[in-house]
Amino acid sequence: MLTIYGVYRSRASRNYWLAGELGLPFKSVPVIQARRLDDPNAADAPLNTISPAFLRINPGGLIPCIEDDGFVMNESLAINLYLARKHGGPLSAQTLMEEAEMLQWTMWAATEVEPHAVRIVLIHDARAAETDEGRQAIRLSTRALRKAFALLDARLAATGHVVGDRFTVADLNLAEVFRYAMTETELFEAAPNVKAWLAACQARPAFKAMFKTRLEEAE
Template sequence: MLTIYGVYRSRASRNYWMARELGIAFKSVPVIQARRVADPLAADAPINTKSPAFLAVNPMGLIPAIDDDGVVLTESLANNLYLARKYGGPLAPADIREEGLMGNWTMWAATEVEPHAVQIVLTYDYGNEETDEGKATIARCAKALGKVFARMETHLDGRDYLVGDRFTVADLNLAEVFRYTMSQKQLFARYPRVAAWLARCHDRSAFKAMMDVRLAEAE
């Protein structure tokens, strides 16, 4: 059975959404970020990213991680590429060409989108969005993301999805990264195809089910 390590309020949401899309059974181990625990090594502390039991799974101390019948993987986007490849179906690549494209879009999201998007999210998470430094960070990252949005807007001309004219793991992976940019409404207003694509991804029942659990978790 697939085991997913990580609370839903983390990048583990990507793997929980994927498992629901594939319709596969999974076990959830709610490893929480150590920064959210007063004393992560206390005897009564919840399992967290500094817990020895979790470090035995991922020595880097980061969530998520998955264990799929003994195959242990620790990178959220790569986890999904693996799950798609193993379990097949419409989310998976139909041939080597699609596999290359899905991998390319996923790596692009990790290198060109997420670094800027995460800085924006963290600025809001720490309540710094109204400070001078916070405003400068958001402005700088939003400017960098303009190029990203423009590329997506062009690619989505005449397409509903990224690869193969259907929802695939590439869309899921990118949608989870683009979700971090949702505070930047001016970007979505400038690039309506990107906005429509993300809305289509978020309208899926598996995404909604994942988000219901995520929103029910303690902040």
């Protein structure tokens, strides 16, 4: 049985979505980010990322984390690559070259896109988007993302997918990274293939089920 540690309002959403795509039965253990709690060390605090019980599972104190038949792993995007390869099917690589491309695009998204996109989310979450400092930071992050959007837009022009001619774990991983930038509509208007691709990814039943649970989860 696969166990996923982490709340839906975290990067664990990626793993919950993939589990849904693969039809995997799993146990969900909610582990909340310690930064969201006034006193994560309180006796009545919910299980969180600095709780001793969780640190025994993942000493790094990061969510998501999975335990799969005794194998413990963290890093959400890497977890998805592992699960897709283990369970096979159309979401996984069918050739060595596809596997290499899935790894390449996932690492690209994590290093070149996610830091800028997450910065935008954090500014909005802090309700700082209307301050001069916040607007300037969003402008800088948006500017940094233009090249990445243009690159992915060109990649999607042929088949509408990141790797091959079908929806794969690479699409899912990138869709969850690019989702962070959805408030900046001008980026998507300038990259129509990215806009259409993200809408198609988010129209999938497994995404809708995951996101419904995410919205129902306490903030």
